[in-house]
Amino acid sequence: MDRNPSNADTWLVIPLYNESSVVRDVVKDARVTFPNIVCVDDGSTDASVAEALAGGAVVVRHPINLGQGAALQTGLEFALGRPGAEYFVTFDSDGQHQVSDALAMVERLRAEPYDIIVGSRFLDGRTKAGALKKVVLRMAVLFERLSTGVRLTDAHNGLRALNRHAATSLRIHQNRMAHASEIVAQIGEHKLRYAEQPVHIVYTDYSRAKGQSLWNSVNILSELFIK
């Protein structure tokens, strides 16, 4: 398959909310591999926007805070409108994702007949997560298998690579945390061809301090069921 070392046809979509201390380095680091990066500022109250711009990203701003799901949808719509954009990667602003993993996922989209590659923490032993977190994530996976028929091993991994077809098919309505489950459901609905890629999530002290508390699993369930 035609390899494209400059990745000029690929956009990184990074939801951004109050990450001024890390986002510049994350963007700079990723720009070495991916020249096109859009940060969707979700109403940050700190210097995140300036930092992202300094790192070399395009920034679009939500005038009010809407949530990570809304930011992803905005970023995808923006990137879809850029000339020559063929591949889209959803990436975190806090440095927990590896650029090398993202690159490998885009390479797979180029070479293999898939619409979307979803990162998984549990396909190899690199990621260290707590026991309770593992149990909750496993339960989420089981729930999604039963409700959507999509078989993934990691329900809430933020690292995904999409081709144009997948990016135009997805419509994220869940503004807040439940968007990850919604994306899985829509993979099933639109019969997207999907595969998983082992990825390494770095739980730094920074991401842990901010992090994805397990309480969120309750919030996610309530967002999904109470329409």
Added chain:
Amino acid sequence: MFDQIIIKVLLIAAFVIFALILMKPGGSARTQAIRTITLLILLAAAIYAIVFPAVINDLAQAVGVGRGTDLLLYAFLIVFVANALTTVRKRRAQDAQITQLARQIAIRNPEFPEPTD
């Protein structure tokens, strides 16, 4: 009919004010019309029940509820829950609209980094 006249006047006045508020224009034709008619009937029934309180007791006994006050409590619960549900639904619809609006604003005004490489 003329016992407890003060509370009766107060209650009737409150319902008449609700009715007047309902008469104000706004919203889409059919559903709006049906909702208005239903509410007007309810208001008329309420006023009737205030003037002739015995009706509520008769009605309660007809449907197998002991007292009129119990019937009113049940009716109140139903109306309250229905109202809560429609409010949630309205708020969700409004949230979706706000999201669309914010998204359009965001996409129309991208900021580009200084071209320094």
